[in-house]
Amino acid sequence: MDYKLHKPTYIKEILDKFGFKFSKSLGQNFLIDGNLIENIIDYSDITQEDYVIEIGPGFGVLTERLVDKCKFLYSIEIDNRLMEVLKYTVKDRDNLEIINEDVLKVDLNKLEHGNRKFKVVANLPYYITTPIIEYLFNYRDIIESITVMVQKEVADRMVADVKSKDYAALSLFVKQNSDAKIILNVPKTVFMPQPKVDSAVVNMKLKPLDNEVDPKKLELLIKSGFSKRRKTILNSLTTGFVDLNKEQLREILSELGLKENLRAENLSLEDYKNIVKRLN
Ligand code: SAM
Numbered sequence: 001m002d003y004k005l006h007k008p009t010y011i012k013e014i015l016d017k018f019g020f021k022f023s024k025s026l027g028q029n030f031l032i033d034g035n036l037i038e039n040i041i042d043y044s045d046i047t048q049e050d051y052v053i054e055i056g057p058g059f060g061v062l063t064e065r066l067v068d069k070c071k072f073l074y075s076i077e078i079d080n081r082l083m084e085v086l087k088y089t090v091k092d093r094d095n096l097e098i099i100n101e102d103v104l105k106v107d108l109n110k111l112e113h114g115n116r117k118f119k120v121v122a123n124l125p126y127y128i129t130t131p132i133i134e135y136l137f138n139y140r141d142i143i144e145s146i147t148v149m150v151q152k153e154v155a156d157r158m159v160a161d162v163k164s165k166d167y168a169a170l171s172l173f174v175k176q177n178s179d180a181k182i183i184l185n186v187p188k189t190v191f192m193p194q195p196k197v198d199s200a201v202v203n204m205k206l207k208p209l210d211n212e213v214d215p216k217k218l219e220l221l222i223k224s225g226f227s228k229r230r231k232t233i234l235n236s237l238t239t240g241f242v243d244l245n246k247e248q249l250r251e252i253l254s255e256l257g258l259k260e261n262l263r264a265e266n267l268s269l270e271d272y273k274n275i276v277k278r279l280n
Helices: 008-018 034-044 063-069 081-089 126-137 152-159 169-177 215-227 246-256 269-279
Strands: 051-055 072-077 096-100 118-123 143-151 178-186 199-206
Touching (some): 034 063, 034 118, 034 143, 034 178, 063 072, 072 081, 126 143, 143 152, 143 178, 152 178, 169 178, 169 199, 169 215, 169 269, 215 269
Parallel strands (some): 051 072, 051 118, 072 096, 118 143
Antiparallel strands (some): 143 199, 178 199
């Protein structure tokens, strides 16, 4: 196939033809490296049986290749200026539906996907990376994997283990919901316009939640801890819970062999889960 949407000369042609101006606030940094795009798609492991969701097609640089690889592709793009561009760049495909909407407002359950789970692929708009990842986790029953380009710093946080300097609430949410790994480190030079930061591609294979742990309570506990990460867990973990006082927490921590002067960043996902189990 002769793909050309990654070529800067062709991108410039489209910019001129449609009088399009990149929107910084929508995170519009488009990919211009054909090999990298192939690599992202290879790692997403898409077959002709797969239903795929793409977030933010832009001019369609991933779209034009994904649509050839999968059974059906939904591409969700918020910017209505791009609708006429996409009609021109990826026209006449009967296994493609472009949805002009904010991805956070699309009910993914309403998208037809046969008896298979979706694979999600995207070069994400960086201003809402975390909300999008959290949103997708809500659909874990119908999503098998998520392969996304994110800011390098965020990728490091997503895959960080306890005790690493990048460990954050996001690391715990990602670990709770998936097996995640960084599959590619990406320099800023492969984007047009060039962003200020480097990037990385993260692949997440979603897994079922531990049904012994109430996910809402777990989320609340982690958020409480990291919202006051300089405080000891005895002080920070009680913040979000009206029904948990320091005495109760002290007892739970001592049962679990966790020192009360530890901080949120010292506890592993298992530690947080064990606390929630004891809260029940
Ligand atoms: N896929 C293209 C590429 O790789 O070159 C464009 C990626 S660009 C980093 C992010 C895209 O997401 C832009 O097209 C932007 O308009 C779109 N976008 C931004 N916010 C969005 C949202 N809330 N929902 C859907 N798309 C969004």
